[in-house]
Amino acid sequence: MTGESLAFYGLAFMLVGASILAVSVRNVFHAAMYLILALFAVAGYFVLLNAEFLAAVQVLIYVGAVAVLVIFAVMLTTRLTDARVRAHNEQVGAGLVVAVAMFLAIVMAMWSTSWPISDAAPAVDNVRTLGRMLMTRFVLPFEIASVLLLAAMIGAIVIAAKETGPPQSEEST
Amino acid sequence: MTLYQYLALATLVFCIGLFGVLTRRNAVAVLIAIELMFNSVNLLLVAFTRYISPDGLVGQLFAVFIIVIAAAETTVGMAIVLLVYRGFRGIQVDRIGFLKW
Amino acid sequence: MELAPVVDLVRDAVTGFLQSLGLPAFVIDMVLALISASLIAGFMAVLALAFVWVERKVSAHIQNRLGPMRVGWHGVLQTLADALKLLQKEDIRPAAADRWIWWWAPAVSFIAVFAAFIAVPFGEGLVVRDFNIGVIYIVAITTFGVISMLMAGWGSNNKYSLLGGFRSAAQVVSYEVPMILAILSVVMVAGSLSMMSIVQAQEGTMLGFIPNWFIFRHFPFGLIAFIVFMIAGTAETNRTPFDLPEAESELVAGFATEYSGMKYAMFYLAEYSAMYVMAAMGTVLFLGGWHGPFLPSWLWFAAKTVLLVCVLIWFRWTFPRLRVDQLMELSWKFLIPVAFINLLAVGLWSVL
Secondary structure, eight states: OOHHHHHHHHHHHHHHHHHHHHHHOSOHHHHHHHHHHHHHHHHHHHHHTTOHHHHHHIIIIIIIIIHHHHHHHHHHHOOGGGGGSOSBOTTHHHHHHHHHHHHHHHHHHHHHSOOOOOOOOOOSOHHHHHHHHHHTTTHHHHHHHHHHHHHHHHHHHHHHSOOOOSOOGGGGO | OOHHHHHHHHHHHHHHHHHHHHHBOBHHHHHHHHHHHHHHHHHHHHHHHHHHOSSSOHHHHHHHHHHHHHHHHHHHHHHHHHHHHHHHSOOBGGGOOTTOO | OOSHHHHHHHHHHHHHHHHHTTOOHHHHHHHHHHHHHHHHHHHHHHHHHHHHHHHHHHHHHHTTSOOOOTTTGGGTTHHHHHHHHHHTSOOOOOTTSOHHHHHHHHHHHHHHHHHHGGGOOOSTTOOSOOOTTHHHHHHHHHHHHHHHHHHHHHHTTOHHHHHHHHHHHHHHHHHHHHHHHHHHHHHHHHTOOOHHHHHHTTOSEETTTEEOOTTTTTTTHHHHHHHHHHHHHHHHTTOTTSOGGGOTTTSTTGGGTTOOHHHHHHHHHHHHHHHHHHHHHHHHHHSOTTOOSSSOHHHHHHHHHHHHHHHHHHHHTTSOOOOHHHHHHIIIIIIHHHHHHHHHHHHHHHHO
């Protein structure tokens, strides 16, 4: 029982437990909280897998921005009657079967492949290597990603903005 | 910890997310399950980087791009959910089938 | 009188003792981590008490009065008395509040700030863990504090709390961008994200007498980055002039309306500690960290950080409050373009 396996199984418990709760609880705000727990578990895994920069980016962007966005959406679209509405549709059985079948299929495919596991030493300075790759080999996806973010930002603002029609006749009073 | 354990874990989380996407009625809950699927894929990619090519960090870079795209997708998705809520006062996905024939 | 050798001595002694008990390596690491965490938590508590007293005295003198004078010498024990009072207050829970979310919000707020103390270098070699992504780690952890405001706002089942939570979250998220851009200008020049490396890159002097701090380098862009960072840092910690979400005359206490006793104290402990973390980051990034002649390094760090905290307190009692739309406009329409242009200018300066 090394420290690494203790960390792996502890984080696995947290991740799987939080995921199962996130897809089954009725209260969507609680589901968002469990999602945040799952995101932290994944960030913990990134640290365990020598990807500290990615772990920091995961917390910064996923927990700090995407989860906040999800929580805002939950707060703005919840109604009091939601507590009595069914959380799952009538295809729960079929969904469970499909999920389990998919799990078995993918795991069997993965376990029968022989992966070329390498013994090379991990890169010491993640940030420098990632930065260099972003600016040399992957500069086109980088630029396209920034344009995508701009488009998403403008699109979201336009979609969700309140309708401001022609001014009402307040001046007549 | 071998690669196979990470593969099994990531696939498990992916399938839990899949179950959520297929069965949840609240649109925001569906988006939460989609986030779980994105995260499982990220975990898988970083596990591959660590075990198969630890010095070339292409997998981690791919994970960064997935995070970026997931953020953009969640933004637009939430905006659409807000718009639908404003029109129909409810976001149960099995009741918003107005455009079906 | 450097503290680092003393800390190393204590740590080696404890490690030796634990190894003689025959524990596996990772258990020893966990015990050491627990000890460091408790020391940091104790330090945080004492710090918050001290800063509340400093704030009351500074605000009093700015307003031409004396502040607490009776409890201890010049009111030094006043905060301790207030903490004891808050401890024995009744802990009221609103009946319709979402129980677990309401309960966890102050804890999450505390955890977010507490975890940030791990990467702060209090002196030469006095850092709990020098991450090689230290700066981003601190920014990411303080971002996590937004969740606690949303949880408090929603869990209280109170319209004022909800509005306060929304506004706080929107404010913090908006001011992160200029803060990160200002930090990026420094990181670009220092070439590393680790806090210790950034401090070590500010050694020595330019022209013989000006210290090689980032606030003086690449003049005036270091100064502009510092100003943007201080403004964004003030907004990040919900301090006046950006404290509309929790202003007493506006939204009762914003997201903390339904909290009483120790939970309320927890939010304010977290706020003062966050103020300290912002000041510590400003010191490390712009004011040369623990560099300075004659005095030991931890004393210089403490002096510079306390100076920045006093500047933050000075802001609170001098400037009027900004309205929510003015606040957002300041961030998105002024600070972000200025920070971007600053980043571009520093980049060009480094290259040319």
